[in-house]
Amino acid sequence: MNADxxxxxxxxxHRFTREELLIQALTHRSVGSSNNERLEFLGDALxxxxxxxxxxxxxxKADEGTLSRMRASLVKRESLARLARxxxxxxxxxxxxxxxxxxxxxxxxxxxxxxxxVLGAVYLxxxxxxxxxxxxxxxxxxxxxxxxxxxxxxxxxxLQEWLQSYKxxxxxYLVLSIDGDQHDQTFIVSCQLQDADxxxxxxxxSRRRAEQAAAESMLERIQHG
Amino acid sequence: MNADxxxxxxxxxHRFTREELLIQALTHRSVGSSNNERLEFLGDALxxxxxxxxxxxxxxKADEGTLSRMRASLVKRESLARLARxxxxxxxxxxxxxxxxxxxxxxxxxxxxxxxxVLGAVYLxxxxxxxxxxxxxxxxxxxxxxxxxxxxxxxxxxLQEWLQSYKxxxxxYLVLSIDGDQHDQTFIVSCQLQDADxxxxxxxxSRRRAEQAAAESMLERIQHG
Numbered sequence: 001m002n003a004d005x006x007x008x009x010x011x012x013x014h015r016f017t018r019e020e021l022l023i024q025a026l027t028h029r030s031v032g033s034s035n036n037e038r039l040e041f042l043g044d045a046l047x048x049x050x051x052x053x054x055x056x057x058x059x060x061k062a063d064e065g066t067l068s069r070m071r072a073s074l075v076k077r078e079s080l081a082r083l084a085r086x087x088x089x090x091x092x093x094x095x096x097x098x099x100x101x102x103x104x105x106x107x108x109x110x111x112x113x114x115x116x117x118v119l120g121a122v123y124l125x126x127x128x129x130x131x132x133x134x135x136x137x138x139x140x141x142x143x144x145x146x147x148x149x150x151x152x153x154x155x156x157x158x159l160q161e162w163l164q165s166y167k168x169x170x171x172x173y174l175v176l177s178i179d180g181d182q183h184d185q186t187f188i189v190s191c192q193l194q195d196a197d198x199x200x201x202x203x204x205x206s207r208r209r210a211e212q213a214a215a216e217s218m219l220e221r222i223q224h225g
Numbered sequence: 226m227n228a229d230x231x232x233x234x235x236x237x238x239h240r241f242t243r244e245e246l247l248i249q250a251l252t253h254r255s256v257g258s259s260n261n262e263r264l265e266f267l268g269d270a271l272x273x274x275x276x277x278x279x280x281x282x283x284x285x286k287a288d289e290g291t292l293s294r295m296r297a298s299l300v301k302r303e304s305l306a307r308l309a310r311x312x313x314x315x316x317x318x319x320x321x322x323x324x325x326x327x328x329x330x331x332x333x334x335x336x337x338x339x340x341x342x343v344l345g346a347v348y349l350x351x352x353x354x355x356x357x358x359x360x361x362x363x364x365x366x367x368x369x370x371x372x373x374x375x376x377x378x379x380x381x382x383x384l385q386e387w388l389q390s391y392k393x394x395x396x397x398y399l400v401l402s403i404d405g406d407q408h409d410q411t412f413i414v415s416c417q418l419q420d421a422d423x424x425x426x427x428x429x430x431s432r433r434r435a436e437q438a439a440a441e442s443m444l445e446r447i448q449h450g
Contacts, residue, residue, distance in 0.1 A: 044277075052267055052271075056267050128353045129353070
């Protein structure tokens with residue numbers, strides 16, 4: 001715990017001139033009255049705008065409702081917490097004793113809020129254009145994924161591309177069971193990541209359909225879980 | 226109707242390089258598929274961020290919840306429609322025949338959406354820093370008013386300052402009635418604008434209290450009505 005916050009800044013691709021801003025962004029309210037809540041307010045609005053613009057540009061045919069839904073999915077708590085975990089943000093968090101004891105480092109809400117605060121701090125440190133670049137870099141894989149979903153790519157392809165974007169090995173699909181008559185079969189297939197202890201299952205009337213269902217479930221797990 | 230949109234741009238203090246962006250921002254969906262809905266999505270997010278930053282800076286002691294409430298009040302539909310009316314934005318709107326007939330030019334939702342779209346268009350035309358200046362200029366009086374409310378100024382003072390910021394004459398207060406015994410009186414006072422046919426009333430146990438109530442009601446009317 002309490003790793004050097006500069007490591008986090010490096011992972012974000014921004015070197016802070018005013019490091020005290022970064023420290024404040026990593027300080028949960030359980031520590032005291034000087035905490036990250038105001039920076040979170042700023043960062044939340046900032047991310048909302050940068051992602052709105054990115055979606056606006058990427059999807060010239062999407063209507064306002066679609067853009068709003070895509071944005072809501074990208075910036076929701078679970079999505080931000082996932083990004084915070086990728087950055088190992090929890091290691092640099094400053095928590096009060098109570099939160100430390102109860103595992104605050106791993107809590108979605110605390111991670112998501114702190115990530116917003118850190119991006120608010122980047123804005124104060126370096127201005128809009130710089131922060132826009134940092135935010136777009138951070139969300140790059142998720143934005144690609146949004147592209148793929150819009151393009152109607154199937155779940156197995158999307159899962160493969162997602163894993164490749166993080167340079168992770170491809171998943172393994174295994175047929176667990178085949179039930180029923182020749183013309184009315186039910187396949188149960190597992191999808192397993194090779195570099196993590198995560199397995200999902202899918203059911204379908206063909207091996208292919210069951211694999212797609214298992215891949216969809218895996219995408220759901222790794223992107224939103 | 227359909228005044229030269231350049232007059233609107235001038236009122237906003239921005240000269241468009243790409244005038245077609247402004248035209249699109251003023252085109253309601255009732256006209257056809259090329260309309261202002263996507264620009265509205267962009268502008269809404271932009272305003273949200275610029276106002277968040279302005280409040281963050283102005284109120285260094287305000288907590289996140291207070292900042293959120295202040296922002297919600299500044300950017301809500303009624304507030305944006307009020308700003309749009311000040312700009313005479315309705316005169317430049319492009320509406321379909323149905324909306325024209327039913328008075329769409331004057332509708333809060335249409336005005337607020339179009340103002341968001343116009344600011345989204347300014348952003349695409351001129352970038353963040355420029356648009357930030359335009360938005361802050363547009364909201365200047367409202368931000369001042371937020372200051373005054375936070376500073377605990379009484380309604381009569383706030384009303385006076387608000388009117389002065391628009392170079393409008395001071396309101397007139399008139400005692401309409403005094404009821405009750407010497408030590409248990411009820412005053413009814415009217416507050417009237419001298420340059421508009423708007424009157425509100427206030428009731429109180431003293432003339433001063435009744436005037437404050439009438440001023441509060443007037444503020445409510447002219448700022449949010």
